[in-house]
Amino acid sequence: xxxxxPEKKPHIIPALRExxxxxxxxxxxxxxxxxxxxxxxxxRIFLSMLAGSITNEVFATRNPAEKFILFRKENRxxxxxxxxxxxxxxxxxxxxxxxxxxxxxICDHQEGKxxxxxxxxxKELGILIEEREIPLPSTFMxxxxxxxEEHNLIVPPVQITPEQDQSIxx
Numbered sequence: 001x002x003x004x005x006p007e008k009k010p011h012i013i014p015a016l017r018e019x020x021x022x023x024x025x026x027x028x029x030x031x032x033x034x035x036x037x038x039x040x041x042x043x044r045i046f047l048s049m050l051a052g053s054i055t056n057e058v059f060a061t062r063n064p065a066e067k068f069i070l071f072r073k074e075n076r077x078x079x080x081x082x083x084x085x086x087x088x089x090x091x092x093x094x095x096x097x098x099x100x101x102x103x104x105x106i107c108d109h110q111e112g113k114x115x116x117x118x119x120x121x122x123k124e125l126g127i128l129i130e131e132r133e134i135p136l137p138s139t140f141m142x143x144x145x146x147x148x149e150e151h152n153l154i155v156p157p158v159q160i161t162p163e164q165d166q167s168i169x170x
């Protein structure tokens with residue numbers, strides 16, 4: 001008796017999640033650079049934690065460590081302010097963030113999780129480009145690879161079969 005292996009679809013999920021991680025790293029780098037320019041006298045560790053908190057809010061990936069929970073709580077207003085200005089200050093990243101959030105939501109769905117609230121939040125922040133089509137996995141990975149190279153991040157190539165390319169989106 002042969003049935004379709006449950007590993008077939010999930011096999012691509014880790015690669016797509018790595019792609020989402022690249023977009024997160026780029027967002028972190030860009031936010032940190034902006035914060036450093038705008039607040040040159042501020043402590044570098046503070047700016048890194050602030051950039052990390054902003055990135056984590058966008059992707060709903062909060063760090064559970066106590067120091068990060070406390071930092072988020074103490075700096076909630078500044079984090080929120082930065083989030084509200086993200087679309088206007090970094091419009092060049094909105095398409096990449098939109099694609100990454102949609103891919104993240106698809107991956108979560110494949111794993112039985114509903115993370116559509118992340119998309120709703122991104123829409124509220126003005127960083128979700130609603131009319132943008134959901135990319136095929138191969139397109140997303142190619143875009144992410146180019147983005148990673150542009151930002152000097154290493155992105156190993158991932159082979160995606162045509163079947164995987166079509167199956168994850170449908």
